[in-house]
Amino acid sequence: MFNGWTDNLLVGIQTLNQILTAGIAITAFSLFLYSLSFNLRDRVARSFAIILMCVVVVFTTEALQNKSIPNWGIDALLRLQWIGIVFLPASYLHLSDAVLVTAGRPSRGRRRFAVRFMYAISAGFLLLLAFGLLLGPLVPDGKPAPHLQRTLWVEVFTVYYVAAMVWAGINFARAYSRMLTRSGRRRMLYLMAGATAPALGSFPYLLYGSALAAQYPFFFWGLATIINVLVGGLVVVMAYAVAFFGVSWPDRVVKSRLFKWIMRGPVTASLALAMMTIVRRIGALMGADYNAFVPLSVVVTVLLFEHAITLFFPLWERYLFFGRDRAELQVLQSMEERLLTEGDLQQFLEAVLAAVRDHMQSPSAFVAALDETKLSLIVMGGNRAMLDQDALPEALEMLGNGNGGDHHEFVWGKYWVLPLHQRKRGDMDRDEIPPLLGLLGVARRGDRPMEREQRDALWLLAERAALALEDRQLQQRIFRSLQDLQPQMDMLQRLRAAGRYDSRANLLSEDVPPESDLANWVKDALTHYWGGPKLTNSPLMQLQIVRELARDHDGNASNALRALLRKAVDQVRPEGERRFTTEWILYNILEMKFIEGRKVREVAGRLAMSEADLYRKQRVAVEAVAKAILEMETQTR
Numbered sequence: 003m004f005n006g007w008t009d010n011l012l013v014g015i016q017t018l019n020q021i022l023t024a025g026i027a028i029t030a031f032s033l034f035l036y037s038l039s040f041n042l043r044d045r046v047a048r049s050f051a052i053i054l055m056c057v058v059v060v061f062t063t064e065a066l067q068n069k070s071i072p073n074w075g076i077d078a079l080l081r082l083q084w085i086g087i088v089f090l091p092a093s094y095l096h097l098s099d100a101v102l103v104t105a106g107r108p109s110r111g112r113r114r115f116a117v118r119f120m121y122a123i124s125a126g127f128l129l130l131l132a133f134g135l136l137l138g139p140l141v142p143d144g145k146p147a148p149h150l151q152r153t154l155w156v157e158v159f160t161v162y163y164v165a166a167m168v169w170a171g172i173n174f175a176r177a178y179s180r181m182l183t184r185s186g187r188r189r190m191l192y193l194m195a196g197a198t199a200p201a202l203g204s205f206p207y208l209l210y211g212s213a214l215a216a217q218y219p220f221f222f223w224g225l226a227t228i229i230n231v232l233v234g235g236l237v238v239v240m241a242y243a244v245a246f247f248g249v250s251w252p253d254r255v256v257k258s259r260l261f262k263w264i265m266r267g268p269v270t271a272s273l274a275l276a277m278m279t280i281v282r283r284i285g286a287l288m289g290a291d292y293n294a295f296v297p298l299s300v301v302v303t304v305l306l307f308e309h310a311i312t313l314f315f316p317l318w319e320r321y322l323f324f325g326r327d328r329a330e331l332q333v334l335q336s337m338e339e340r341l342l343t344e345g346d347l348q349q350f351l352e353a354v355l356a357a358v359r360d361h362m363q364s365p366s367a368f369v370a371a372l373d374e375t376k377l378s379l380i381v382m383g384g385n386r387a388m389l390d391q392d393a394l395p396e397a398l399e400m401l402g403n404g405n406g407g408d409h410h411e412f413v414w415g416k417y418w419v420l421p422l423h424q425r426k427r428g429d430m431d432r433d434e435i436p437p438l439l440g441l442l443g444v445a446r447r448g449d450r451p452m453e454r455e456q457r458d459a460l461w462l463l464a465e466r467a468a469l470a471l472e473d474r475q476l477q478q479r480i481f482r483s484l485q486d487l488q489p490q491m492d493m494l495q496r497l498r499a500a501g502r503y504d505s506r507a508n509l510l511s512e513d514v515p516p517e518s519d520l521a522n523w524v525k526d527a528l529t530h531y532w533g534g535p536k537l538t539n540s541p542l543m544q545l546q547i548v549r550e551l552a553r554d555h556d557g558n559a560s561n562a563l564r565a566l567l568r569k570a571v572d573q574v575r576p577e578g579e580r581r582f583t584t585e586w587i588l589y590n591i592l593e594m595k596f597i598e599g600r601k602v603r604e605v606a607g608r609l610a611m612s613e614a615d616l617y618r619k620q621r622v623a624v625e626a627v628a629k630a631i632l633e634m635e636t637q638t639r
Contacts, residue, residue: 015227020065021279022230025272027061029234030054032267033241036260045100046247050240052093057199057237059086067148077140080150081131088127088136088159091166092120094197098173101193104247105177113173120166127162130155170197189243196240199233238264258319265311274303347474348381354467355383358444361459362452366445369422370394371471372438380440380471388416388445397441411457417443418452420461422468439471521628527567528596528624537563545631547638570630571597574623582609588623595620 034054037047063083067076099113130136136159138151174194181187245260277299285295355367366384370377377394397414401421411420420443424436442464452460523541530536538560542548551562575589582590587609594605606616 015224017279017283019227019230020068021272021276022227022234023061024065024275025268026230026234026237027058027065028271028275029237029264029268030057030061032263032271033237034058035267036241036263037244044247046097046104047244049093049097049100050244053090053097054237054241056086056090056093059083060090073140073142073148076142076148077150080140080148081137084131084137084150085128087163088131089121089124091163091170092117092124094170095120095166095173097197098170098177101177101190102173105180105190107176107180123162127155127159189246192239193243196236196238196243199236199240261318262311262315265315266308270304270307270311273307274300277303347470350470351381351467352383354463354470355381358442358460358463359384361463362444362456363447364445365447366417368443369440369467369471370397370443371440371474372398377441384445389443390415394441397443401438401441411460413446414443416445418446418460419443420464422464422471424468424472439468439475442467520632521625524567524570524628524631525624527563528592528627531564531567531596532599533560542566542631545635547631547635550638566631566634567627568597570627570634573630574626587619588626591616591620591623592627 031054034051037051037054060083063079063086067079071079096117099109099117102113103109127136136153136155138153140148141151142148171194174190174197178187178190178194181190242257242260245256278296281295281299351369355369358364358367364384366382366386366388368382368389369380371380377398379389379391379394382389393415397417397419400412400414401419411418413419419441421438422440422442424439444460520542526536527540527542530538540563542563543559545566548559548562548566551565552559555561555565571589571592574592576585580586580590590609591605594600594608595602600608602613602616606613609616611619
């Protein structure tokens, strides 16, 4: 009876360990995808992605092993598992070197050579594994689990493994000693703590075949379970610390995005897998190898947890990540949700015009907005042929002659025209007329005057249209201010991000922008090459070369930037006469799409390629222009 109880307990521990192993594999793979999606251009993130890939290989192959797989399958999985273990030491040293460089301690060549040498050693162990020298044949009845027979090379690898981890730990400690800010020291501690996760996670596999693991299975599986619990948490901690490298987002955005990714990905998948395993094991105990509750439990778990995330994430985000700035950020979130876009404005005004036409039984109505001194048609309802848009300035002139004061309509051709004024403010005089926002026009039916009820209803609808135009005008001013602030905000965010780990960052002059950011800015500026906010408000205006060129263009920064773009595009041009051959594709795309302003379909047809292929080639062309600008900026500095 005692033996049966201990056997069931051991099986329970092994089942829990299997669930944890699968959960770690899912978490590591999800975080690997996160690294690929957001900050792979950073050295720290790239080296961390290699570690995560090793962890995915180790724990996925472990999770796939069960009694239903034949011995040859177990043998193949165990050898695949060692591919991840073999490359862990080199990837750890790679990560520690990248962190040290980010902390302001660049390599003079020795550390870079050491990292490459460690990868070469790991590749050598991989060759030993491939030729069957690193590990021996499969021991299918081995204790505490099936494993590959140990060889002398396993002992050599263990020494290499421990030495590499100690070396990486020293580099992490050196990076920590260079942190002067609280946030930098805190996150470096997180990184150092999390860095122990893969090292701990691969440790039990180094014990396979040893006398300790064979004689004390409870100790081995209990230790493996505890280590897996720690690994699951520490991998997330490490991913959290690495998520701040290479990005200039505010801390709250990094935390919120990573938290949502973890909840929707590994947590949901791990819960579903755990429920599936538990329900299947319960079914097996009851004598049913398969039951319909297995897929049902998975579906219900996924749907319920995803619903809970959608429902409660705004609360978690507000109380976990907003901190002392909660009030300001809630205002911004509320503004984003209630923002009146051009489409929303048009939809609202169309509803107002429909009500106007219905109430007045009118065949046509329109709303025109006044932008500075220009009157432009915003929405038109009904018979468009009745309105001569070119004659709209005449209506504005009639209003200027005193025909349309506050709440006084006037006749303009076939239309009643109502001036739309801004709401009165408290600092205005009683007789002062507020600024004009636009006009509401409604077609008349003959020469019949408006009845009192019609007039009251029409002016009520006009006030609603005026409210929409006032909101539009206010938001346009806000957007212009934000566009003016964007280059400075981008610079401050980049300096703040660099200053997290390198205390000298804020003492340096503004660095040359990253090539990825530069490519996006170049594309936006090229889109508005002949004029527009993406050119006039471009962050490229902050480049030193643009300031130099502005001197040759009478201080006009827009013309200077346009000249810079033209010069960079010309550098992409091959020598000789312009042709429509393969080597001219990039230049022809830039010239036709941006400089000449042709449509995508027209350019694709002229160059005999699909639109999808055109967009791919366009990205390459824009990156070539960005690279040329980066070289010119570097030379200027």
